[in-house]
Amino acid sequence: MTSKDLIVTVEITDANGSTFTLREVCERGDCHAEFVIKLVSYGIIAPIEEVPEARQWQFDVDALARLQKAMRLQRDLKLNLPGLAVSLDLLDEVQDMRREIARLNQQLRQLMDD
Amino acid sequence: MDFKDYYAVLGVSESASPEDIKKAYRKLARKFHPDVSKEENATDKFKDVGEAYEVLKDPEKRAEYDQLRKYGAKGDGSFQPPPGWQSASGFGGGGYTEADASQFSDFFEEIFGGARRGGASSEAGGGFRQSRKMRGEDVHARLALFLEEAFNGCDKQVSFTVHDADEHGRVMPRQKTLKVKIPAGMRDGQHIRLKGQGAPGMGGGEPGDLFIEVELAPHPHFAVEGHDVLLTVPVAPWEAALGATITIPTMAGKVNVKVPQGTTSGRKLRLKGKGFPGKHPGDQIVILQVAMPEQHSPEATKLYEKLAELEKGFNPRNKLHV
Numbered sequence: 001m002t003s004k005d006l007i008v009t010v011e012i013t014d015a016n017g018s019t020f021t022l023r024e025v026c027e028r029g030d031c032h033a034e035f036v037i038k039l040v041s042y043g044i045i046a047p048i049e050e051v052p053e054a055r056q057w058q059f060d061v062d063a064l065a066r067l068q069k070a071m072r073l074q075r076d077l078k079l080n081l082p083g084l085a086v087s088l089d090l091l092d093e094v095q096d097m098r099r100e101i102a103r104l105n106q107q108l109r110q111l112m113d114d
Numbered sequence: 115m116d117f118k119d120y121y122a123v124l125g126v127s128e129s130a131s132p133e134d135i136k137k138a139y140r141k142l143a144r145k146f147h148p149d150v151s152k153e154e155n156a157t158d159k160f161k162d163v164g165e166a167y168e169v170l171k172d173p174e175k176r177a178e179y180d181q182l183r184k185y186g187a188k189g190d191g192s193f194q195p196p197p198g199w200q201s202a203s204g205f206g207g208g209g210y211t212e213a214d215a216s217q218f219s220d221f222f223e224e225i226f227g228g229a230r231r232g233g234a235s236s237e238a239g240g241g242f243r244q245s246r247k248m249r250g251e252d253v254h255a256r257l258a259l260f261l262e263e264a265f266n267g268c269d270k271q272v273s274f275t276v277h278d279a280d281e282h283g284r285v286m287p288r289q290k291t292l293k294v295k296i297p298a299g300m301r302d303g304q305h306i307r308l309k310g311q312g313a314p315g316m317g318g319g320e321p322g323d324l325f326i327e328v329e330l331a332p333h334p335h336f337a338v339e340g341h342d343v344l345l346t347v348p349v350a351p352w353e354a355a356l357g358a359t360i361t362i363p364t365m366a367g368k369v370n371v372k373v374p375q376g377t378t379s380g381r382k383l384r385l386k387g388k389g390f391p392g393k394h395p396g397d398q399i400v401i402l403q404v405a406m407p408e409q410h411s412p413e414a415t416k417l418y419e420k421l422a423e424l425e426k427g428f429n430p431r432n433k434l435h436v
Contacts, residue, residue, distance in 0.1 A: 010306040010326075012297060018307065028252045028322070061305040061325055065254050069149050076147055076160075077140075091150065098152075099302075102332050110335070110346045111403065 019048060019058040029067045036067065042085045044070055118221045120166035120179065128180070132171065139167040165218045175226065182225060250313035250322035251277060257326050259300065261333040265365045265390065267298035272326060276313040294326070299391040302330040302338060336365065341396025342389045348405035349373055364388045364398050371400065379404045 011018070026033050037054055039045045045066050047057035059067075070084050079087060121128055124138040145151060146160040153159070169175045255274045263270070273291045280286055292311060300306070305327050312322025330338060337344040347362050357375035361368050364385065371383060381402045389396020410418065 010294060010297065010308055012300070012304065012306050027249055030251070061307070064252070065305075065325065065327065068252075068254060072149055073147065076164075077144060087150075103337055106332055106334075106337055107346065 019060055020064060022054055022057045022059075025059050025064060025067060028064060029071060031067070031071060038081060039067065039070060039084075042081050044081070044085050044088055116221065117183075118162075118165070118219060119183075120170050123162050123166040124170065126170075132173075135167070135170050139163060139171070143167075161218070165222050168218070169222070169226070179225070248316040248319040250315040250319065252322040252325060253312040254325045254327065256329050257296075258329045258331050259296065260331050261336055261338065261365070263296065264300045264328060264330055265298065267300075268296050270294050270296050272324075274324065276322075278314045279316065292324070296328075300328045301341070301390055302328065304328050335363070338390070339399075341392065341394065343396065343398045344401065345398060346401045346403050348403050349377065351404055351406065354378070354402070354404045362400060373402060377402050377404075 020028065022033055022036060025036055029036070033054070036045070040047065040054075040057070045059065045063040047059055047063070049058065051057065066088065070088060073079050073087060074084060121130070124130075124135060124142065126134055126138045130138070142163045143160065146153065146156045146163060148157045148160055151160075169179050253274050253276055255272060257270060257272060259268070259270070270293070271291060272294050273289060275287045276290050277285050277287055290311075292308070294306075294308065296306070305325050308324040308326070310321045311324035314321045335345060343365055345362065345364075347360070349358070349360065352358075353360065353373050354377040355375070357377070358373045359370050360373055361370050366388065369385065369388070371385065373383075374381075379402065383400040383402065385398040385400065387395045388398035407414075
């Protein structure tokens with residue numbers, strides 16, 4: 001069954017777009033709530049608003065994507081939670097720096113062209 | 115079928131100790147992990163490394179592989195297993211805790227079989243999934259767009275892998291392709307969700323969703339910062355000195371802007387609402403840069419000499435205290 005040549009209507013998810021409860025996040029990530037709560041306590045992912053009651057947490061798509069990345073890294077590289085936290089922070093930093101370098105390179109090229 | 119040299123994949127010698135093999139695997143797994151590596155084909159390399167380790171870490175499988183390696187590697191790199199070959203170690207026991215066997219190569223399949231026929235972990239999971247209602251996996255994918263495509267919206271073909279069960283209940287990766295309408299005004303890092311386009315659910319469960327994260331390819335002229343679009347615009351020295359009306363490009367077409375009299379390099383002009391569209395549309399920020407002609411006519415040189423005489427008091431290196 002292929003669904004080629006099908007134009008799908010899409011939904012943009014941003015800060016005020018769709019959010020997910022702890023239960024939905026666990027269902028989508030195929031993981032236990034305890035694991036998500038641990039990730040939150042290590043600052044690896046964060047609910048949109050940090051309320052003490054985990055049942056009231058709401059997560060955005062970024063958190064969902066990050067949870068899956070964390071699970072892949074944990075499974076493939078056998079990282080523990082502090083290791084995961086450091087790796088994901090550093091990966092974010094590397095990505096930001098790559099973007100910044102690309103932007104600066106582009107500006108530099110424009111200045112050199114003149 | 116090509117012969118796979120697992121020792122070469124891990125970069126170890128045939129006589130490497132189990133400890134060396136583990137060390138090499140760990141290092142390469144970190145290096146090629148698709149979430150970490152920016153290298154091209156990182157995903158394939160990561161799979162190769164995992165497959166090589168799956169075999170070489172197990173003394174029984176390693177011995178079988180060594181035997182085959184002696185026998186099977188022909189000069190041209192192709193490979194045929196000996197007639198009647200059957201692996202003793204196999205993969206019936208569901209020994210897959212870390213590797214996804216369904217992703218392994220045909221070579222692996224031919225030698226150790228069972229990955230797809232026997233009981234890999236995805237299958238153990240599959241059987242369990244069948245017995246109860248389970249939501250399909252969400253799929254997270256990235257999509258690179260040119261700035262023009264992101265700004266104006268476009269139709270894009272998106273390919274991704276979903277895991278679902280075939281008619282025998284085996285969980286297999288399947289390539290899925292969709293044509294997706296990307297709405298106008300998508301910015302770097304924004305997600306779109308396609309409901310129900312992830313992996314199919316099991317036992318009557320809902321399908322997962324497809325999430326696409328947009329990545330903007332660098333543009334030769336425009337840069338993006340949040341909702342704003344940045345553009346460096348060269349102006350002639352006399353345009354900067356006297357002021358001028360110039361034509362410049364924006365993402366939505368050409369516009370005329372006024373360069374104020376006495377402009378210096380780096381001066382910014384803000385064109386309201388000419389940035390990314392949306393609820394709070396961004397602006398286009400124009401950075402003016404004074405450009406010099408490469409050559410001057412003798413008349414112009416004379417005029418510059420006159421200017422130099424008239425503006426003697428101006429020290430552009432004032433801040434350098436010289």
